[in-house]
Amino acid sequence: MRLFVALGIPPAIRANLTALMDDLRGLKARPSTRKIRWTRVENLHVTLKFIGSVVPEKLAGIRAALEHVRSERPVGLRFRGIGFFPGGKRPRVIWAGVAGSPNIGGLAADIDGALAKLGVPGEDRAFIPHLTLARCEPGAISAELRAAIEKQSLQEFGTLLTNEFHLIESKLKPSGAEYTTLQSFEFAAEA
Secondary structure (H helix, E strand, O other), X not given: XXXXXXXXXXXXXXXXHHHHHHHHHOOOOOOOOOOEEEOXXXXXXXXXXXXXXXXXXXXXXXXXXXXXXXXXXXXXXXXXXXXEEOOOOOOOEEEEEXXXXXXXXXXXXXXXXXXXXXXXXXXXXXXXXXXXEEEEOOOOOOHHHHHHHHHOOOOEXXXXXXXXXXXXXXXXXXXXXXXXXXXXXXXXXXX
8 A cells, every 4th residue: 555644625726726737738848758747636635744655454553643643723724836846947846835834844743753653764854845736857847838837936826724634545557646535634623
């Protein structure tokens, strides 16, 4: 099983991102041998922790560990802007920005710590909330697409206040990843 923990995206924000992605998809990659793989809109999420491949026998322990993760308050998110990872010169990812309330980093760290006790490797880089809109091969971004993305760098997509995260299974298929929510966990009093 390939697992991760994430925050869901509400329909209104998903609709705003769908419109943006439809516009960007219409712009060509460069050259034709280079590919951009757009994320399915139904698969958009804010990853809190990528767990990776685990044997099914570990699932009960993972669920039990996640049951104990708590925060004093819900997490607030503001979805705004788009850009590139690792940077604009040779982008590998097109992302939508997510500004989170101060407790989002602590929530991600608490999830990481709870799963580390089960032998899940801990994170070695800082938590940066974002939505992956597309993955690209080096050199795939045309000047036209780059300009369109830079023009949208401050676009607003909406806000979210949430008190739950989800354990999700990812099945990799030739048509793209297929996600199934295995369980949802409330981590704070109602949002």
